[in-house]
Amino acid sequence: xxxxxxxxxxxxxxxxxxxxxxxxxxxxxxxxxxxxxxxxxxxxxxxxxxxxxxxxxxxxxxxxxxxxxxxxxxxxxxxxxxxxxxxxxxxxxxxxxxxxxxxxxxxxxxxxxxxxxxxxxxxxxxxxxxxxxxxxxxxxxxxxxxxxxxxxxxxxxxxxxxxxxxxxxxxxxxxxxxxxxxxxxxxxxxxxxxxxxxxxxxxxxxxxxxxxxxxxxxxxxxxxxxxxxxxxxxxxxxxxxxxxxxxxxxxxxxxxxxxxxxxxxxxxxxxxxxxxxxxxxxxxxxxxxxxxxxxxxxxxxxxxxxxxxxxxxxxxxxxxxxxxxxxxxxxxxxxxxxxxxxxxxxxxxxxxxxxxxxxxxxxxxxxxxxxxxxxxxxxxxxxxxxxxxxxxxxxxxxxxxxxxxxxxxxxxxxxxxxxxxxxxxxxxxxxxxxxxxxxxxxxxxxxxxxxxxxxxxxxxxxxxxxxx
Ligand code: NAD
Numbered sequence: 001x002x003x004x005x006x007x008x009x010x011x012x013x014x015x016x017x018x019x020x021x022x023x024x025x026x027x028x029x030x031x032x033x034x035x036x037x038x039x040x041x042x043x044x045x046x047x048x049x050x051x052x053x054x055x056x057x058x059x060x061x062x063x064x065x066x067x068x069x070x071x072x073x074x075x076x077x078x079x080x081x082x083x084x085x086x087x088x089x090x091x092x093x094x095x096x097x098x099x100x101x102x103x104x105x106x107x108x109x110x111x112x113x114x115x116x117x118x119x120x121x122x123x124x125x126x127x128x129x130x131x132x133x134x135x136x137x138x139x140x141x142x143x144x145x146x147x148x149x150x151x152x153x154x155x156x157x158x159x160x161x162x163x164x165x166x167x168x169x170x171x172x173x174x175x176x177x178x179x180x181x182x183x184x185x186x187x188x189x190x191x192x193x194x195x196x197x198x199x200x201x202x203x204x205x206x207x208x209x210x211x212x213x214x215x216x217x218x219x220x221x222x223x224x225x226x227x228x229x230x231x232x233x234x235x236x237x238x239x240x241x242x243x244x245x246x247x248x249x250x251x252x253x254x255x256x257x258x259x260x261x262x263x264x265x266x267x268x269x270x271x272x273x274x275x276x277x278x279x280x281x282x283x284x285x286x287x288x289x290x291x292x293x294x295x296x297x298x299x300x301x302x303x304x305x306x307x308x309x310x311x312x313x314x315x316x317x318x319x320x321x322x323x324x325x326x327x328x329x330x331x332x333x334x335x336x337x338x339x340x341x342x343x344x345x346x347x348x349x350x351x352x353x354x355x356x357x358x359x360x361x362x363x364x365x366x367x368x369x370x371x372x373x374x375x376x377x378x379x380x381x382x383x384x385x386x387x388x389x390x391x392x393x394x395x396x397x398x399x400x401x402x403x404x405x406x407x408x409x410x411x412x413x414x415x416x417x418x419x420x421x422x423x424x425x426x427x428x429x430x431x432x433x434x435x436x437x438x439x440x441x442x443x444x445x446x447x448x449x450x451x452x453x454x455x456x457x458x459x460x461x462x463x464x465x466x467x468x
Pocket of ligand 1: 146
Protein backbone atom coordinates (compact mmCIF):
# COMPACT_ATOMS: atom_id res chain seq x y z
CA UNK A 1 0.00 0.00 0.00
CA UNK A 2 1.47 3.33 -1.08
CA UNK A 3 0.88 6.70 0.54
CA UNK A 4 -0.68 9.28 -1.80
CA UNK A 5 2.65 11.07 -2.28
CA UNK A 6 4.40 7.75 -2.94
CA UNK A 7 1.76 6.95 -5.57
CA UNK A 8 2.52 10.24 -7.31
CA UNK A 9 6.27 9.56 -7.09
CA UNK A 10 5.75 6.09 -8.50
CA UNK A 11 3.83 7.40 -11.51
CA UNK A 12 6.49 10.10 -11.98
CA UNK A 13 9.34 7.54 -11.91
CA UNK A 14 7.55 5.29 -14.38
CA UNK A 15 7.15 8.19 -16.82
CA UNK A 16 10.67 9.56 -16.21
CA UNK A 17 12.08 6.36 -17.74
CA UNK A 18 10.64 7.45 -21.08
CA UNK A 19 12.56 10.75 -20.90
CA UNK A 20 16.27 11.57 -21.25
CA UNK A 21 16.62 14.19 -18.52
CA UNK A 22 19.47 14.28 -16.01
CA UNK A 23 18.72 12.25 -12.81
CA UNK A 24 19.44 15.24 -10.58
CA UNK A 25 17.04 17.41 -12.53
CA UNK A 26 14.34 14.76 -12.24
CA UNK A 27 14.91 14.62 -8.45
CA UNK A 28 14.56 18.40 -8.27
CA UNK A 29 11.32 18.35 -10.25
CA UNK A 30 9.86 15.63 -7.98
CA UNK A 31 10.78 17.20 -4.63
CA UNK A 32 8.47 19.50 -2.63
CA UNK A 33 10.41 22.78 -2.27
CA UNK A 34 8.75 24.30 0.83
CA UNK A 35 6.51 22.73 3.46
CA UNK A 36 4.83 24.91 6.07
CA UNK A 37 3.11 23.07 8.95
CA UNK A 38 1.00 25.17 11.29
CA UNK A 39 -0.73 24.81 14.63
CA UNK A 40 -2.87 27.73 15.80
CA UNK A 41 -5.57 28.17 18.46
CA UNK A 42 -9.14 29.16 17.64
CA UNK A 43 -11.87 29.84 20.21
CA UNK A 44 -15.02 27.91 19.32
CA UNK A 45 -18.62 29.10 19.84
CA UNK A 46 -18.91 27.23 23.16
CA UNK A 47 -15.79 28.98 24.56
CA UNK A 48 -13.51 25.95 24.05
CA UNK A 49 -10.06 26.53 22.52
CA UNK A 50 -9.20 24.14 19.69
CA UNK A 51 -5.70 23.75 18.25
CA UNK A 52 -6.01 23.64 14.47
CA UNK A 53 -3.58 21.60 12.33
CA UNK A 54 -2.96 23.09 8.89
CA UNK A 55 -0.53 22.98 5.97
CA UNK A 56 0.67 24.84 2.90
CA UNK A 57 3.06 23.08 0.56
CA UNK A 58 4.81 24.79 -2.35
CA UNK A 59 5.98 22.01 -4.57
CA UNK A 60 7.75 24.02 -7.25
CA UNK A 61 8.86 27.57 -7.97
CA UNK A 62 10.12 26.89 -11.49
CA UNK A 63 7.36 29.36 -12.36
CA UNK A 64 5.82 31.82 -9.93
CA UNK A 65 3.43 32.37 -8.32
CA UNK A 66 2.67 28.92 -6.96
CA UNK A 67 -0.93 27.85 -7.26
CA UNK A 68 -3.22 25.29 -5.64
CA UNK A 69 -6.43 24.85 -3.70
CA UNK A 70 -7.11 24.75 0.03
CA UNK A 71 -8.87 21.68 1.36
CA UNK A 72 -10.97 21.40 4.53
CA UNK A 73 -11.22 17.77 5.59
CA UNK A 74 -10.78 15.66 8.70
CA UNK A 75 -8.38 13.45 6.68
CA UNK A 76 -5.89 16.23 5.78
CA UNK A 77 -2.24 15.30 6.46
CA UNK A 78 1.17 16.37 5.23
CA UNK A 79 1.57 13.49 2.80
CA UNK A 80 -1.76 14.27 1.14
CA UNK A 81 -0.99 17.99 0.78
CA UNK A 82 2.46 17.17 -0.67
CA UNK A 83 0.91 14.81 -3.22
CA UNK A 84 -1.73 17.33 -4.23
CA UNK A 85 0.87 20.12 -4.52
CA UNK A 86 3.00 17.93 -6.82
CA UNK A 87 0.00 17.14 -9.00
CA UNK A 88 -0.60 20.89 -9.33
CA UNK A 89 2.88 21.46 -10.80
CA UNK A 90 2.35 18.77 -13.43
CA UNK A 91 -1.21 19.88 -14.12
CA UNK A 92 -0.21 23.51 -14.72
CA UNK A 93 2.62 22.40 -17.01
CA UNK A 94 0.32 20.23 -19.15
CA UNK A 95 -2.26 22.98 -19.70
CA UNK A 96 0.42 25.69 -20.16
CA UNK A 97 -0.60 27.69 -17.11
CA UNK A 98 2.57 29.52 -15.95
CA UNK A 99 2.43 28.60 -12.25
CA UNK A 100 4.33 26.29 -9.92
CA UNK A 101 2.31 23.78 -7.92
CA UNK A 102 1.10 24.26 -4.33
CA UNK A 103 -1.67 23.03 -2.05
CA UNK A 104 -3.11 23.86 1.34
CA UNK A 105 -5.10 21.90 3.86
CA UNK A 106 -6.82 22.47 7.19
CA UNK A 107 -7.60 19.36 9.22
CA UNK A 108 -11.23 20.03 10.11
CA UNK A 109 -14.56 18.58 9.11
CA UNK A 110 -16.52 21.67 8.00
CA UNK A 111 -19.78 19.91 8.90
CA UNK A 112 -18.71 19.99 12.58
CA UNK A 113 -18.24 23.78 12.68
CA UNK A 114 -20.55 26.80 12.60
CA UNK A 115 -20.13 29.39 9.83
CA UNK A 116 -18.61 31.78 12.35
CA UNK A 117 -16.04 29.18 13.47
CA UNK A 118 -15.14 28.40 9.84
CA UNK A 119 -14.64 32.11 9.17
CA UNK A 120 -12.33 32.47 12.19
CA UNK A 121 -10.31 29.41 11.17
CA UNK A 122 -9.99 30.60 7.55
CA UNK A 123 -8.98 34.15 8.51
CA UNK A 124 -6.42 32.91 11.04
CA UNK A 125 -4.96 30.48 8.49
CA UNK A 126 -4.63 33.37 6.01
CA UNK A 127 -2.93 35.54 8.63
CA UNK A 128 -0.42 32.70 9.28
CA UNK A 129 0.31 32.51 5.54
CA UNK A 130 0.83 36.29 5.37
CA UNK A 131 3.22 36.21 8.36
CA UNK A 132 5.46 33.65 6.63
CA UNK A 133 5.15 35.23 3.16
CA UNK A 134 3.32 32.15 1.87
CA UNK A 135 0.55 34.03 0.07
CA UNK A 136 0.40 36.91 -2.43
CA UNK A 137 -0.41 37.58 -6.10
CA UNK A 138 3.26 37.07 -7.04
CA UNK A 139 4.09 34.42 -4.42
CA UNK A 140 1.41 31.80 -3.90
CA UNK A 141 -2.25 31.99 -4.90
CA UNK A 142 -4.70 29.55 -3.25
CA UNK A 143 -8.09 28.48 -4.66
CA UNK A 144 -11.05 26.32 -3.59
CA UNK A 145 -10.75 22.56 -3.21
CA UNK A 146 -12.62 19.83 -1.33
CA UNK A 147 -14.71 21.43 1.46
CA UNK A 148 -14.10 25.05 0.41
CA UNK A 149 -15.73 27.43 -2.08
CA UNK A 150 -16.39 31.07 -2.93
CA UNK A 151 -17.25 32.00 0.65
CA UNK A 152 -13.88 30.89 2.04
CA UNK A 153 -12.03 32.60 -0.83
CA UNK A 154 -13.87 35.87 0.00
CA UNK A 155 -12.68 35.60 3.64
CA UNK A 156 -9.11 34.98 2.43
CA UNK A 157 -8.96 37.99 0.09
CA UNK A 158 -10.54 40.24 2.72
CA UNK A 159 -8.03 39.16 5.39
CA UNK A 160 -5.09 39.50 3.00
CA UNK A 161 -6.17 42.97 1.80
CA UNK A 162 -6.65 44.23 5.35
CA UNK A 163 -3.15 43.03 6.34
CA UNK A 164 -1.59 44.53 3.19
CA UNK A 165 -3.17 47.97 2.90
CA UNK A 166 -2.55 49.71 -0.41
CA UNK A 167 -1.44 46.58 -2.27
CA UNK A 168 -3.08 47.33 -5.58
CA UNK A 169 -3.06 43.72 -6.83
CA UNK A 170 -4.37 42.25 -3.55
CA UNK A 171 -7.41 40.67 -5.30
CA UNK A 172 -4.96 38.38 -7.12
CA UNK A 173 -3.87 36.71 -3.86
CA UNK A 174 -6.53 34.01 -4.24
CA UNK A 175 -8.86 32.74 -7.00
CA UNK A 176 -12.33 31.21 -6.97
CA UNK A 177 -13.70 34.38 -5.36
CA UNK A 178 -17.30 35.58 -5.72
CA UNK A 179 -17.73 37.95 -8.70
CA UNK A 180 -18.30 40.90 -6.35
CA UNK A 181 -14.88 40.27 -4.76
CA UNK A 182 -12.93 40.07 -8.04
CA UNK A 183 -13.94 36.59 -9.20
CA UNK A 184 -14.37 35.68 -12.86
CA UNK A 185 -17.53 34.37 -14.51
CA UNK A 186 -17.21 30.65 -15.19
CA UNK A 187 -14.84 29.70 -12.36
CA UNK A 188 -17.45 27.81 -10.33
CA UNK A 189 -18.26 25.31 -13.10
CA UNK A 190 -14.74 25.31 -14.62
CA UNK A 191 -13.45 21.98 -13.30
CA UNK A 192 -16.62 20.04 -14.19
CA UNK A 193 -16.84 21.70 -17.61
CA UNK A 194 -13.15 20.98 -18.23
CA UNK A 195 -13.73 17.30 -17.38
CA UNK A 196 -16.57 17.28 -19.90
CA UNK A 197 -14.43 18.91 -22.65
CA UNK A 198 -11.55 16.46 -21.97
CA UNK A 199 -13.73 13.33 -22.04
CA UNK A 200 -15.62 14.58 -25.12
CA UNK A 201 -12.32 14.98 -26.97
CA UNK A 202 -11.25 11.42 -26.08
CA UNK A 203 -14.67 10.10 -27.13
CA UNK A 204 -14.27 11.77 -30.55
CA UNK A 205 -11.33 9.47 -31.34
CA UNK A 206 -12.75 6.62 -33.42
CA UNK A 207 -9.77 4.25 -32.86
CA UNK A 208 -9.79 4.65 -29.09
CA UNK A 209 -13.54 4.15 -28.91
CA UNK A 210 -13.41 1.09 -31.17
CA UNK A 211 -10.80 -0.53 -28.91
CA UNK A 212 -13.09 0.07 -25.91
CA UNK A 213 -16.14 -1.31 -27.74
CA UNK A 214 -17.88 2.09 -27.57
CA UNK A 215 -19.39 4.35 -30.21
CA UNK A 216 -17.88 7.81 -30.73
CA UNK A 217 -19.44 10.86 -29.09
CA UNK A 218 -21.05 11.63 -25.75
CA UNK A 219 -24.69 11.16 -26.78
CA UNK A 220 -26.32 8.20 -25.02
CA UNK A 221 -23.26 7.29 -22.90
CA UNK A 222 -24.26 5.92 -19.47
CA UNK A 223 -22.45 7.76 -16.71
CA UNK A 224 -21.89 7.24 -12.97
CA UNK A 225 -20.67 10.17 -10.88
CA UNK A 226 -19.24 9.90 -7.35
CA UNK A 227 -19.65 13.10 -5.32
CA UNK A 228 -22.30 15.80 -5.81
CA UNK A 229 -20.06 18.68 -4.70
CA UNK A 230 -18.76 21.41 -6.97
CA UNK A 231 -16.94 19.13 -9.43
CA UNK A 232 -19.39 16.20 -9.43
CA UNK A 233 -22.45 18.43 -9.77
CA UNK A 234 -21.06 20.26 -12.80
CA UNK A 235 -19.78 17.05 -14.43
CA UNK A 236 -23.28 15.56 -14.13
CA UNK A 237 -24.83 18.78 -15.45
CA UNK A 238 -22.66 19.11 -18.59
CA UNK A 239 -22.80 15.41 -19.51
CA UNK A 240 -26.60 15.39 -19.09
CA UNK A 241 -27.05 18.62 -21.09
CA UNK A 242 -25.00 17.10 -23.91
CA UNK A 243 -27.05 13.94 -24.28
CA UNK A 244 -25.41 11.51 -21.83
CA UNK A 245 -27.51 9.62 -19.25
CA UNK A 246 -26.35 10.00 -15.65
CA UNK A 247 -27.62 6.68 -14.27
CA UNK A 248 -26.15 6.96 -10.76
CA UNK A 249 -24.82 9.62 -8.39
CA UNK A 250 -23.03 8.48 -5.23
CA UNK A 251 -22.73 10.64 -2.11
CA UNK A 252 -21.31 9.79 1.31
CA UNK A 253 -24.71 8.69 2.76
CA UNK A 254 -25.56 6.40 -0.19
CA UNK A 255 -26.12 6.39 -3.94
CA UNK A 256 -29.11 7.17 -6.14
CA UNK A 257 -29.68 4.97 -9.21
CA UNK A 258 -32.08 5.41 -12.12
CA UNK A 259 -31.45 3.76 -15.49
CA UNK A 260 -33.47 6.53 -17.22
CA UNK A 261 -31.22 9.29 -15.90
CA UNK A 262 -30.94 11.60 -12.90
CA UNK A 263 -31.25 15.37 -12.95
CA UNK A 264 -28.42 16.61 -10.70
CA UNK A 265 -30.18 19.86 -9.75
CA UNK A 266 -33.33 18.04 -8.62
CA UNK A 267 -31.24 15.61 -6.59
CA UNK A 268 -29.25 18.49 -5.11
CA UNK A 269 -32.51 20.18 -3.98
CA UNK A 270 -33.88 16.88 -2.63
CA UNK A 271 -30.74 16.32 -0.55
CA UNK A 272 -30.84 19.92 0.65
CA UNK A 273 -34.42 19.52 1.91
CA UNK A 274 -34.30 15.97 3.26
CA UNK A 275 -30.58 15.64 4.12
CA UNK A 276 -30.21 12.48 2.02
CA UNK A 277 -30.59 11.02 -1.48
CA UNK A 278 -33.01 8.41 -0.06
CA UNK A 279 -36.56 8.47 -1.53
CA UNK A 280 -35.50 10.53 -4.57
CA UNK A 281 -38.21 10.23 -7.24
CA UNK A 282 -38.31 7.15 -9.51
CA UNK A 283 -34.91 6.02 -8.17
CA UNK A 284 -33.38 3.18 -6.21
CA UNK A 285 -31.34 4.12 -3.14
CA UNK A 286 -28.13 2.15 -2.57
CA UNK A 287 -27.15 2.57 1.11
CA UNK A 288 -23.54 1.42 0.59
CA UNK A 289 -22.37 4.29 -1.60
CA UNK A 290 -19.23 2.58 -2.96
CA UNK A 291 -21.39 -0.25 -4.46
CA UNK A 292 -22.61 2.25 -7.07
CA UNK A 293 -19.10 2.50 -8.56
CA UNK A 294 -19.38 -1.16 -9.55
CA UNK A 295 -22.62 -0.82 -11.54
CA UNK A 296 -22.57 -1.39 -15.29
CA UNK A 297 -21.88 1.87 -17.18
CA UNK A 298 -19.76 3.40 -19.98
CA UNK A 299 -17.99 6.17 -18.04
CA UNK A 300 -17.28 6.28 -14.31
CA UNK A 301 -16.43 9.72 -12.92
CA UNK A 302 -15.00 9.71 -9.39
CA UNK A 303 -15.38 13.35 -8.24
CA UNK A 304 -15.05 13.12 -4.46
CA UNK A 305 -11.80 12.04 -2.80
CA UNK A 306 -8.59 10.09 -3.36
CA UNK A 307 -7.99 6.31 -3.15
CA UNK A 308 -11.63 5.33 -3.66
CA UNK A 309 -10.70 2.66 -6.22
CA UNK A 310 -7.96 0.27 -5.15
CA UNK A 311 -6.72 -3.24 -5.89
CA UNK A 312 -9.81 -4.70 -4.19
CA UNK A 313 -12.68 -3.06 -6.04
CA UNK A 314 -10.90 -2.33 -9.36
CA UNK A 315 -11.52 -5.88 -10.71
CA UNK A 316 -15.27 -5.36 -10.14
CA UNK A 317 -15.54 -1.99 -11.93
CA UNK A 318 -17.58 -2.40 -15.14
CA UNK A 319 -17.00 1.02 -16.75
CA UNK A 320 -15.03 1.18 -20.03
CA UNK A 321 -13.65 4.63 -19.21
CA UNK A 322 -12.68 5.99 -15.79
CA UNK A 323 -12.50 9.79 -15.90
CA UNK A 324 -10.61 11.09 -12.87
CA UNK A 325 -12.38 14.32 -11.93
CA UNK A 326 -11.13 14.07 -8.32
CA UNK A 327 -7.45 14.17 -7.48
CA UNK A 328 -5.90 10.72 -7.00
CA UNK A 329 -9.09 8.59 -6.90
CA UNK A 330 -7.13 5.49 -8.07
CA UNK A 331 -4.33 3.72 -6.22
CA UNK A 332 -1.38 2.44 -8.33
CA UNK A 333 -2.77 -1.10 -7.86
CA UNK A 334 -6.09 -0.03 -9.39
CA UNK A 335 -4.20 1.58 -12.26
CA UNK A 336 -2.45 -1.71 -13.02
CA UNK A 337 -5.72 -3.65 -12.93
CA UNK A 338 -7.27 -1.22 -15.41
CA UNK A 339 -4.30 -1.33 -17.80
CA UNK A 340 -4.51 -5.14 -17.79
CA UNK A 341 -8.28 -5.11 -18.29
CA UNK A 342 -8.10 -2.58 -21.16
CA UNK A 343 -10.09 0.05 -19.27
CA UNK A 344 -9.12 3.58 -20.28
CA UNK A 345 -8.19 5.88 -17.39
CA UNK A 346 -8.21 9.60 -18.22
CA UNK A 347 -5.87 10.96 -15.56
CA UNK A 348 -6.68 13.61 -12.94
CA UNK A 349 -3.58 15.69 -13.51
CA UNK A 350 -4.88 17.07 -16.74
CA UNK A 351 -8.56 16.11 -16.80
CA UNK A 352 -9.46 18.25 -13.78
CA UNK A 353 -7.21 21.15 -14.84
CA UNK A 354 -10.22 23.28 -15.81
CA UNK A 355 -10.28 24.82 -12.34
CA UNK A 356 -6.69 26.02 -12.43
CA UNK A 357 -7.04 27.16 -16.05
CA UNK A 358 -9.93 29.47 -15.21
CA UNK A 359 -8.18 30.47 -11.98
CA UNK A 360 -5.36 31.68 -14.23
CA UNK A 361 -7.90 33.76 -16.20
CA UNK A 362 -9.21 35.17 -12.89
CA UNK A 363 -5.69 36.08 -11.73
CA UNK A 364 -5.00 37.82 -15.06
CA UNK A 365 -8.27 39.74 -14.69
CA UNK A 366 -7.25 40.82 -11.17
CA UNK A 367 -3.84 42.04 -12.34
CA UNK A 368 -5.33 43.92 -15.29
CA UNK A 369 -8.15 45.39 -13.16
CA UNK A 370 -10.64 45.09 -16.00
CA UNK A 371 -13.44 42.65 -16.80
CA UNK A 372 -12.97 40.46 -19.90
CA UNK A 373 -14.88 41.86 -22.87
CA UNK A 374 -15.39 45.30 -21.35
CA UNK A 375 -13.32 47.11 -23.96
CA UNK A 376 -14.26 45.23 -27.12
CA UNK A 377 -17.78 43.82 -26.70
CA UNK A 378 -19.72 46.86 -27.99
CA UNK A 379 -17.17 47.56 -30.73
CA UNK A 380 -17.37 43.96 -32.02
CA UNK A 381 -21.17 44.10 -31.98
CA UNK A 382 -21.35 47.27 -34.05
CA UNK A 383 -18.70 46.01 -36.54
CA UNK A 384 -20.62 42.72 -36.95
CA UNK A 385 -23.81 44.71 -37.45
CA UNK A 386 -22.20 46.80 -40.23
CA UNK A 387 -20.72 43.73 -41.97
CA UNK A 388 -24.04 41.86 -41.87
CA UNK A 389 -26.02 44.86 -43.12
CA UNK A 390 -23.54 45.32 -46.00
CA UNK A 391 -23.78 41.61 -46.90
CA UNK A 392 -27.57 41.84 -46.90
CA UNK A 393 -27.41 44.83 -49.25
CA UNK A 394 -24.97 43.05 -51.58
CA UNK A 395 -26.87 39.74 -51.70
CA UNK A 396 -30.37 41.12 -51.46
CA UNK A 397 -31.11 38.48 -48.80
CA UNK A 398 -32.01 39.08 -45.17
CA UNK A 399 -30.53 37.08 -42.27
CA UNK A 400 -33.07 35.47 -39.92
CA UNK A 401 -33.52 37.12 -36.51
CA UNK A 402 -31.80 34.09 -34.90
CA UNK A 403 -28.79 34.26 -37.23
CA UNK A 404 -28.55 38.04 -36.78
CA UNK A 405 -28.48 37.67 -32.99
CA UNK A 406 -25.78 34.99 -33.19
CA UNK A 407 -23.55 36.86 -35.67
CA UNK A 408 -23.84 40.27 -34.02
CA UNK A 409 -23.14 39.03 -30.51
CA UNK A 410 -19.96 40.46 -28.95
CA UNK A 411 -18.18 38.23 -26.44
CA UNK A 412 -19.02 38.55 -22.74
CA UNK A 413 -16.65 37.43 -20.00
CA UNK A 414 -18.37 34.04 -19.74
CA UNK A 415 -18.06 33.43 -23.52
CA UNK A 416 -14.33 34.15 -23.45
CA UNK A 417 -13.69 32.08 -20.33
CA UNK A 418 -15.61 29.05 -21.64
CA UNK A 419 -13.92 29.27 -25.02
CA UNK A 420 -10.45 29.63 -23.46
CA UNK A 421 -11.17 26.60 -21.29
CA UNK A 422 -12.44 24.54 -24.23
CA UNK A 423 -9.34 25.36 -26.29
CA UNK A 424 -7.06 24.47 -23.35
CA UNK A 425 -8.69 21.09 -22.67
CA UNK A 426 -8.82 20.09 -26.35
CA UNK A 427 -5.15 20.99 -26.93
CA UNK A 428 -4.02 19.18 -23.77
CA UNK A 429 -5.96 16.03 -24.70
CA UNK A 430 -4.52 16.04 -28.22
CA UNK A 431 -0.98 16.61 -26.93
CA UNK A 432 -1.21 13.64 -24.55
CA UNK A 433 -2.79 11.38 -27.18
CA UNK A 434 -0.03 12.30 -29.64
CA UNK A 435 2.63 11.30 -27.07
CA UNK A 436 0.90 7.90 -26.81
CA UNK A 437 0.70 7.50 -30.59
CA UNK A 438 4.39 8.38 -31.06
CA UNK A 439 5.46 5.65 -28.61
CA UNK A 440 3.14 2.63 -28.46
CA UNK A 441 5.12 1.16 -25.52
CA UNK A 442 3.70 3.85 -23.21
CA UNK A 443 1.20 1.80 -21.20
CA UNK A 444 -1.45 4.36 -20.31
CA UNK A 445 -2.63 7.97 -20.53
CA UNK A 446 -1.35 8.76 -17.03
CA UNK A 447 2.22 7.93 -18.03
CA UNK A 448 1.83 10.00 -21.21
CA UNK A 449 0.49 12.94 -19.17
CA UNK A 450 3.46 12.72 -16.78
CA UNK A 451 5.90 12.59 -19.72
CA UNK A 452 4.27 15.73 -21.11
CA UNK A 453 4.55 17.49 -17.72
CA UNK A 454 8.13 16.36 -16.99
CA UNK A 455 9.33 17.55 -20.40
CA UNK A 456 7.80 21.00 -19.95
CA UNK A 457 9.04 21.54 -16.37
CA UNK A 458 12.51 20.19 -17.25
CA UNK A 459 12.69 22.51 -20.24
CA UNK A 460 11.86 25.54 -18.14
CA UNK A 461 14.68 24.63 -15.69
CA UNK A 462 17.18 24.18 -18.48
CA UNK A 463 16.09 27.42 -20.11
CA UNK A 464 16.71 29.15 -16.79
CA UNK A 465 20.26 27.87 -17.09
CA UNK A 466 20.01 26.04 -13.74
CA UNK A 467 20.65 22.69 -15.40
CA UNK A 468 22.72 22.45 -18.61
P1 NAD B 1 -16.70 19.45 -2.70
O1 NAD B 1 -16.42 19.52 -1.25
O2 NAD B 1 -17.45 20.57 -3.34
O3 NAD B 1 -17.48 18.10 -3.04
C1 NAD B 1 -17.07 16.81 -2.68
C2 NAD B 1 -18.33 15.96 -2.51
O4 NAD B 1 -17.95 14.60 -2.30
C3 NAD B 1 -19.17 16.38 -1.29
O5 NAD B 1 -20.50 16.62 -1.69
C4 NAD B 1 -19.02 15.20 -0.35
O6 NAD B 1 -20.15 14.99 0.47
C5 NAD B 1 -18.83 14.05 -1.33
N1 NAD B 1 -18.25 12.85 -0.73
C6 NAD B 1 -17.39 12.75 0.31
N2 NAD B 1 -17.08 11.47 0.57
C7 NAD B 1 -17.78 10.73 -0.32
C8 NAD B 1 -17.91 9.34 -0.57
N3 NAD B 1 -17.24 8.45 0.16
N4 NAD B 1 -18.70 8.92 -1.57
C9 NAD B 1 -19.37 9.82 -2.34
N5 NAD B 1 -19.29 11.16 -2.16
C10 NAD B 1 -18.51 11.61 -1.16
O7 NAD B 1 -15.28 19.26 -3.39
P2 NAD B 1 -14.90 19.53 -4.91
O8 NAD B 1 -14.35 20.89 -5.03
O9 NAD B 1 -16.03 19.10 -5.79
O10 NAD B 1 -13.66 18.52 -5.08
C11 NAD B 1 -13.84 17.14 -5.36
C12 NAD B 1 -12.54 16.56 -5.89
O11 NAD B 1 -12.15 17.28 -7.07
C13 NAD B 1 -11.35 16.65 -4.93
O12 NAD B 1 -10.53 15.51 -5.15
C14 NAD B 1 -10.63 17.89 -5.40
O13 NAD B 1 -9.25 17.86 -5.05
C15 NAD B 1 -10.82 17.77 -6.89
N6 NAD B 1 -10.68 19.04 -7.61
C16 NAD B 1 -11.46 20.13 -7.32
C17 NAD B 1 -11.30 21.30 -8.05
C18 NAD B 1 -12.18 22.50 -7.84
O14 NAD B 1 -12.11 23.44 -8.65
N7 NAD B 1 -13.05 22.53 -6.85
C19 NAD B 1 -10.31 21.39 -9.04
C20 NAD B 1 -9.53 20.26 -9.33
C21 NAD B 1 -9.73 19.10 -8.60
